[in-house]
Amino acid sequence: MSKASQSAYEAIRGRILSGEFPAGTHLKEERLAEVCGVSRTPIRDALRTLAAEDYVRVVPNHGTFVSEFSDDDIEDIFVLRSMLEGYAARMAAQRATPEQIFELREQCKKIDTSMKVGDEPDRDAFLAANRRFHEIITEAAGSERLAQMIARLIEQPIIARTAQSYKEPQIERSNRQHMELIDAIESEDGSWAEAIMSGHILAGYQTFKQNLDPAGDRSEEDGGPARLETDPSKARRQPLRVVSGSKPAPRRK
Amino acid sequence: MSKASQSAYEAIRGRILSGEFPAGTHLKEERLAEVCGVSRTPIRDALRTLAAEDYVRVVPNHGTFVSEFSDDDIEDIFVLRSMLEGYAARMAAQRATPEQIFELREQCKKIDTSMKVGDEPDRDAFLAANRRFHEIITEAAGSERLAQMIARLIEQPIIARTAQSYKEPQIERSNRQHMELIDAIESEDGSWAEAIMSGHILAGYQTFKQNLDPAGDRSEEDGGPARLETDPSKARRQPLRVVSGSKPAPRRK
DNA sequence: TGCGGTAGCATTGTATACAAAGTTGACCGG
DNA sequence: CCGGTCAACTTTGTATACAATGCTACCGCA
Structure with a gap:
């Protein structure tokens, strides 16, 4: 990957790992383009790479979402x-x-x-x-x-x-x-x-x-860092719940 | 993936599997765009996906090449x-x-x-x-x-x-x-x-x-199918040899 | 003849404009 | 008051134009 794609990749990946983009966040291309200071093209590149590495999940015509883990x-x-x-x-x-x-x-x-x-x-x-x-x-x-x-x-x-x-x-x-x-x-x-x-x-x-686990719900115990997720005032839609990974294993008989 | 990207992906993947694009082939985006009847954007999409699946290898600023296997x-x-x-x-x-x-x-x-x-x-x-x-x-x-x-x-x-x-x-x-x-x-x-x-x-x-293996060099034994690889008249450059995969395992002592 | 620089070209990388798809919310009819 | 249809808007998908990169081959000069 070259300059812009690479920097976009690192920026997004870093924000996912740091928790700034929590699981389930709808990553909108235009917004990411602003944040990273590049156009949507390298953003899309980065998102495909992240999808290949299971950081995010791409739903056609709906967007990409940070992966959730059950x-x-x-x-x-x-x-x-x-x-x-x-x-x-x-x-x-x-x-x-x-x-x-x-x-x-x-x-x-x-x-x-x-x-x-x-x-x-x-x-x-x-x-x-x-x-x-x-x-x-x-x-x-x-x-x-x-x-x-x-x-x-x-x-x-x-x-x-x-x-x-x-x-x-x-x-x-x-x-x-x-x-x-x-x-x-x-x-x-x-x-x-x-x-x-x-x-x-x-x-x-x-x-x-x-x-x-026994610590219970481990999200935002201290309010957490300021998040860059979708501005609530603009968030008219709930992000789809994207379930990743294994189906429940069938038990024999 | 949506329509154009998906069809480009299938077209390219099919040609790799069929041998029409043999290992080492330099896949040029513009040419693929012609063949698939779409623009370069979905082609690039498809190539990134194929790279994630190890069908091809992307060398920044040089292009993507069909993977070779030692x-x-x-x-x-x-x-x-x-x-x-x-x-x-x-x-x-x-x-x-x-x-x-x-x-x-x-x-x-x-x-x-x-x-x-x-x-x-x-x-x-x-x-x-x-x-x-x-x-x-x-x-x-x-x-x-x-x-x-x-x-x-x-x-x-x-x-x-x-x-x-x-x-x-x-x-x-x-x-x-x-x-x-x-x-x-x-x-x-x-x-x-x-x-x-x-x-x-x-x-x-x-x-x-x-x-x-004992059949020896197994490329083009019967001339093979007509290949769509780079037109020889335009091929002024040898495709880079892209070596994929494992380094030789170090033997102890 | 050999070397270095440079111009041209082929190819990939990025930006922007436009098209398509899907969703929301309001309007209209029952 | 409820339900369905439609239009506007948001977001993604695609095309095209342009910029950057790296290679090759040529030319000038020693």
């Missing part, structure tokens, strides 16, 4: 991640280079440090190191396609915010799993590595559910 | 399919309804019939039934996301043509695996189902390699 969607995402990243870990156990293993250890140390500096863990440092840790595993697996599949799952806004909710004991447990994973990879034991990684992701899912 | 890419695709469809089969064993199992049997019968009518197997019938069989498994797994991942893999042009090369004994073996898969699903044995499906896909990979 509880089932979220479970689906975590379960698939557990499978894909588990498989990546298995491959990494066969293929990781000593340099990659070294760098994995580095990230673990950074996460350790992030917990010990202040009385509150340094979330940004944890997030960055955690992200890099998983990235190295994925790289070590050696499949660009697999990496893309995983990226598409973890880039979802709802997932991106998951790790925000980690408390200190959960970070600690998570990092112990990281270290065991390194052991498994170093001993070239693919099955072990896969099992640890799958469990690691699914543990993250439980943390996510416990920390966010 | 041997490593193809292996990668089959291995990932084996994992994903294997997982789908595992889920299907837990979730498939009696109706779905019934329909699976139907497809097996159709494949059997397709072999027994003439002296040559009826390839179209086999392909349709085979496709539907795998589709049912994927549906039964109950994850829209998983289904999309699998679809993106099997829709690749190179894969779409794989089953074309099946000979009768290979179809027979393939269908025996289908029937065993039904047994596994019916007995709700996820591990069994996963194992059969993984083996089934990997067997397909071997068939693909044996039937197509």
Whole structure:
């Protein structure tokens, strides 16, 4: 993508991730064009790209809407991640280079440090190191396609915010799993590595559910940041509810 | 997508699948606009969609090119399919309804019939039934996301043509695996189902390699259909070689 | 002859104007 | 007062014109 399209893409994506455009928001092309300072053409380009990455959903002749995620969607995402990243870990156990293993250890140390500096863990440092840790595993697996599949799952806004909710004991447990994973990879034991990684992701899912769900409705608890969504005075239409993702799984018999 | 974009998408995609636009072809927007009878705007729309599905690759300021697949890419695709469809089969064993199992049997019968009518197997019938069989498994797994991942893999042009090369004994073996898969699903044995499906896909990979690779250079063996690629008289530039997909996997130590 | 700059061309990228589609809300008839 | 039809408006979809980019080939000069 070139200049205008690229900047529009980043601007819109950033606003979705930051929550400025919450799920369900009707993204109107002309308004986005004003905000981004370009014409509608590159805006449309950016929206198609975002649609391909599941950030938004395009309804023909109606517009594009920020994707919404049901509880089932979220479970689906975590379960698939557990499978894909588990498989990546298995491959990494066969293929990781000593340099990659070294760098994995580095990230673990950074996460350790992030917990010990202040009385509150340094979330940004944890997030960055955690992200890099998983990235190295994925790289070590050696499949660009697999990496893309995983990226598409973890880039979802709802997932991106998951790790925000980690408390200190959960970070600690998570990092112990990281270290065991390194052991498994170093001993070239693919099955072990896969099992640890799958469990690691699914543990993250439980943390996510416990920390966010019981808190009840988690929208606008503090009024939230000023939103750029459709000006209420002009919003004569309710945005369509765009349901994304899985149908309920049929239960046998 | 609406009228013009949609028709452009189908037209271009069809030409890629049919081989009229072979891998590496530089797809020029203006020319496509003529061919499809629409302006460049919906053409660009269609190309972005095709890029998202890995049919083509967009190089900024240079254009879009039909994706090329290396041997490593193809292996990668089959291995990932084996994992994903294997997982789908595992889920299907837990979730498939009696109706779905019934329909699976139907497809097996159709494949059997397709072999027994003439002296040559009826390839179209086999392909349709085979496709539907795998589709049912994927549906039964109950994850829209998983289904999309699998679809993106099997829709690749190179894969779409794989089953074309099946000979009768290979179809027979393939269908025996289908029937065993039904047994596994019916007995709700996820591990069994996963194992059969993984083996089934990997067997397909071997068939693909044996039937197509030793035949040597498989381009234009019979002169091929008339191609609509860039008019040679105007082709002053070689299309860039766009390498897609995986880097070579690093071998340990 | 070899090198560097430059002009021209092919192609993509962006903006704007116009057409089509769909929705709202009011008007009219029952 | 209710229901249906129609017109205006909002928003997306498409076409066309123009700008920017990158390549090629030519020309001048050493």
